[in-house]
Amino acid sequence: MKIAILPGDGIGPExxxxxxxxxxxLGESFEMETAPVGxxxxxxxxxxxxxxxxxxxxxxxxVLFGAVGDWKYDTLDRPLRPEQAILGLRKNLKxxxxxxxxxxxxxxxxxxxxxxxxxxxxxxxxxxxxxxxxYFGQPRGVRxxxxxxxxxxxxxxxxxxxxxxEIRRIAxxxxxxxxxxxxxxxxxxxxxxxxTFQFWKDIxxxxxxxxxxxxxxxxxxDNAAMQLVRAPxxxxxxxxxxxxxxxxxxxASMLTGSIGMxxxxxxxxxxxxLYEPSHGSAPDIAGKNLANPLATILSAAMxxxxxxxxxxxxxxxxxxxxxxxxxxxxxxxxxxxxxxKVGTGEMGQAVVNALS
Ligand code: NAD
Numbered sequence: 491m492k493i494a495i496l497p498g499d500g501i502g503p504e505x506x507x508x509x510x511x512x513x514x515x516l517g518e519s520f521e522m523e524t525a526p527v528g529x530x531x532x533x534x535x536x537x538x539x540x541x542x543x544x545x546x547x548x549x550x551x552x553v554l555f556g557a558v559g560d561w562k563y564d565t566l567d568r569p570l571r572p573e574q575a576i577l578g579l580r581k582n583l584k585x586x587x588x589x590x591x592x593x594x595x596x597x598x599x600x601x602x603x604x605x606x607x608x609x610x611x612x613x614x615x616x617x618x619x620x621x622x623x624x625y626f627g628q629p630r631g632v633r634x635x636x637x638x639x640x641x642x643x644x645x646x647x648x649x650x651x652x653x654x655x656e657i658r659r660i661a662x663x664x665x666x667x668x669x670x671x672x673x674x675x676x677x678x679x680x681x682x683x684x685x686t687f688q689f690w691k692d693i694x695x696x697x698x699x700x701x702x703x704x705x706x707x708x709x710x711x712d713n714a715a716m717q718l719v720r721a722p723x724x725x726x727x728x729x730x731x732x733x734x735x736x737x738x739x740x741x742a743s744m745l746t747g748s749i750g751m752x753x754x755x756x757x758x759x760x761x762x763x764l765y766e767p768s769h770g771s772a773p774d775i776a777g778k779n780l781a782n783p784l785a786t787i788l789s790a791a792m793x794x795x796x797x798x799x800x801x802x803x804x805x806x807x808x809x810x811x812x813x814x815x816x817x818x819x820x821x822x823x824x825x826x827x828x829x830x831k832v833g834t835g836e837m838g839q840a841v842v843n844a845l846s
Contacts, residue, residue, distance in 0.1 A: 491518075491519075491520050491521065491551045491552075491798055492520075492521045492522075492523065492549065492550045492551050493513070493520050493521070493522045493523075493550055493551065493552050493553070493554055493793070493798075494523060494525065494543075494546045494547045494549075494550035494552070494553045494554070495510060495522050495523065495524040495525070495554050496524070496525055496526075496527040496543065496547070496553060496554070496555045496556065497524065497526075497527075497530070497556040498527050498528040498529075498530060498555065498556040498557050498558040498559075498572070498575075498771060499528045499529040499530055499556075499557065499558050499559055499560050499572055499771045499773075499776075500557055500558075500559065500560055500770070500771025500772050500773045500776040501556070501557065501771060501772045501775060501776045501777075501781035501834075502528070502530075502555075502556025502557045502558065502771055503556060504776075504777070504779070504781055504783070504834050504835075505556055505557075505767065505781050505782075505783040505785075505786040505834065506554065506555075506556040506786055507835075507838070508783035508786065508787060508834060508835070508837065508838025508839075508841070509554060509783065509786045509787045509789065509790040509838075510522065510554075511838050511839070511842050512787050512790060512807060512810075512838065512841050512842055512845065513790055515842050515845050515846055516803050516806070516807075516845070518800070518803065523546055523550075525540070525542060525543040525546045525547075526540065526543060527539060527540075527543050527555070527558060527572075527575045527579075528557075528558025528559060528572035528573075528575045528576075528771070529558060529559065529560050529562075529563050529572040530558075531543055531572075531575060532563065532566070532570060532572065536570075537570065538558065538570060538571065538572050538573075538574050538575035538578070539574065539575040539578040539579065543575075544578065544579070544582055547579055547582070547583060547764075548582065548583065551762065551797060551798060552762065552763055552764075552765065552793045552797035552798060553579070553583070553763070553764040553765065554765050554766075554786075554789065554790055554793060555576075555579075555764055555765065555766035556766065556767075556771070556786065557766065557767065557769065557770050557771035557772070558572035558573060558575055558576060558770075558771055559571075559572045559573055559770055559771045559773070560572065560771060560773045561773060572771075579764055580620055580621070580756060580764070581621075583756075583758055583762065583764060584758045584759065585620055585621075585756040585757060585758050585763065585764055586619065586620050586621045586656070586659060586660060586757075586758065586759075587617060587618075587619070587620065587659075587660055587663045587756065587757045588617065588618040588619075588620045588735065588739075588754060588755070588756045589615060589616075589617055589667070589754065589755045589756075589757065589792070589796075590615070590616045590617075590618065590739040590742070590743075590752065590753075590754045590768055591613070591614070591615050591616075591752070591753065591792075592612065592613075592614050592615075592616065592739075592742040592743060592745060592746050592752060593612065593613045593614075593746065593751075594609050594610060594611065594612040594613075594745065594746045594747070595746075595751075595811075595812060595815050596610060596611070597812075597815040597816055597818075598746065598747045598748075598751070598815065598824055600747075600826050601746075601747030601748060601824045601826060602744070602745055602746060602747045603744060604719065604722075604745060608720075608721070608722065608723075609722060609723075609745050609746075611723065612722055612723055612745055612746065613726075614722065614723075614725045614726060614727070614728065614742060615667060615671065615726070615727045615728070616727075616728045616730070616735060616738060616739045616742055617660065617663060617664045617667060617727065617728065617729045617730075617735070618730060618731075618732060618734075618735025618736065618738075618739055619652075619656065619657075619660040619729075619730070619731050619732050619735065620732060620756060621656060621732070622651060622652045622653065622656045622731065622732060623650060623651070623652065623686075623731045623732035623733050624648045624649065624650040624651075624732070624733050625732050625733060626732075627648060627649030627650055627651040628649055629647070629649055630647060630648040630649055631646075631647065632644055632645070632646050632647075633645060633647065650684065650686045650733075651686060652686050652689065652690055652731065654689075654693055657689070657690050657693040657694065657697075658693060658697055659759070660729060661677075661693065661694045661697040661698075661729065662697060662700075663729075663757070664677070664694075664727060664729035665697065665698070665700070665701040665704050665706075666701075667727050668701075668704045668726065668727040669701065669703065669704060671726055671727060672726045673703055673704050673705060673726075674704070674705050674707075674725075674726040674727065675704050675705070675706050675707075675726070675727045675728075675729060676706075676707050676708070676709050676714070676725055676726075676727070676728045676729070677690070677691065677694045677706065677707075677708050677709070677728075677729050677730065678708075678709050678710070678711050678714045678728055678729070678730035678731075678734055678735075678738065679691050679708060679709075679710065679711065679730070679731070679734075680710055680711050680712075680734070681708070681710070682710060686731075687731070690731065691708055694706070694708070694729070695708075711730070711734045711738070714728070714730075714734075714738060715737075715738065715741060718738065718741055718742055718745065719741075719745075722742070722745050739754075739768065740768070743768055743769075747823075747824055748782060748823040748824045749767075749768055749769040749785070749823075750767070750769060750781065750782025750784060750785055750821065750823045750824065751782065751784055751785055751788070751824065752767065752768040752769070752785050752788075753765070753766075753767060753768070753785050753786070753788035753789035753791070753792050754766055754767065754768045754789060754792075755789070755792045755793070755796055757796060757797075761796055761797055762797055763792075763793065763796055763797045765789040765790065765792055765793040765797075766786070766789055767785030767786045767789055768785060769785060779833035779834050779835060780821065780822050780823075780833065780834065781821070781834045782821040782822075782823050782824065782834070782837065783821075783834050783837055783838045784811055784821075784837065784841075787807060787811060787838070787841055788807070788808065788811060790807065791803075791804040791805075791807035791808050791811075792804065794807070806845060807841070807845070809844075810841045810844035810845045811841060811844075813844040814837065814840040814841055814844055817830075817840070817844075818830050819832050819836070819837060819840050820832065821833070821834065821837050
């Protein structure tokens with residue numbers, strides 16, 4: 491099995507290094523090949539997604555990705571900015587389903603900004619559609635406002651859109667994920683205001699007919715944002731569009747104490763996927779041995795489970811992570827008094843030790 495390793499920028503290389511260390515002690519014979527992406531891709535060959543990197547990602551059975559981006563690239567033309575590499579990979583690998591679990595390990599209940607009784611035992615899965623919505627709809631741009639009270643002024647505009655088949659396929663992923671968990675699914679929309687999301691709601695309701703064993707409810711995104719803070723354990727699986735999913739999944743991440751704990755998977759129709767931590771490249775702490783590598787290590791576990799058909803190895807990694815947390819080891823982002831502060835490399839090594 492071939493894994494494309496794309497460390498990227500900022501803390502990307504240091505956290506991916508830890509995940510590779512973990513994969514190497516599993517006793518499997520993975521072929522791992524590394525390639526530059528994001529700012530590193532731009533430095534290496536003038537493009538954030540170099541051709542050779544894309545070729546490797548297409549050939550591989552799965553992609554393990556760190557993070558991309560640095561403020562020093564903010565002045566580049568948009569198509570050359572590091573973040574474009576993610577969009578290019580999603581498009582070329584036809585990734586449409588972003589799975590983001592938010593789990594609160596009991597040992598970290600105190601790291602959440604919410605009261606322990608509200609969040610302890612939290613285990614939700616947010617499924618974000620990745621290909622449609624206002625992020626990709628055309629037309630978009632800045633133009634002269636054609637009508638209304640601001641006619642003649644400059645205005646920025648984007649187009650929100652979803653095709654029926656796009657909604658159907660993500661709804662199937664969501665219902666099937668709910669079937670494997672507690673059989674409860676919440677579809678989040680803004681059907682009271684947006685035509686696109688009334689259509690979303692209608693299609694999800696139609697797909698529900700094929701999954702009578704799953705209890706479906708619909709919730710407006712503003713209420714969902716509120717409920718995620720008020721009573722997050724009322725949710726099990728949440729499915730939503732690209733923009734709402736982007737925002738709600740970051741919000742959910744903070745329920746768990748740190749974005750440094752959250753893995754993610756982006757899957758195509760055949761469960762080939764790109765696996766990455768939910769956070770970005772954190773340039774503020776890059777190279778300082780401060781980054782939490784657990785989100786990336788847990789992303790590698792998701793890769794084993796979803797793309798490489800190695801659920802037992804995924805369980806081994808997840809149990810090793812639980813073990814190091816129970817031992818009281820913490821990177822700075824999840825540190826509390828009474829625990830032991832460790833750096834990126836030490837945390838990775840502790841997971842390796844727990845595995846062996
Ligand atoms: P960020 O997620 O990189 O950082 C937000 C905050 O969380 C920072 O304080 C950072 O230090 C902290 N943090 C993030 N990951 C951490 C970890 N593993 N351990 C400890 N602390 C961690 O978001 P940002 O600062 O808004 O963006 C920085 C860069 O990352 C930008 O260039 C942005 O475009 C890019 N970005 C990339 C991705 C991606 O590669 N998928 C996602 C989001 C942002």
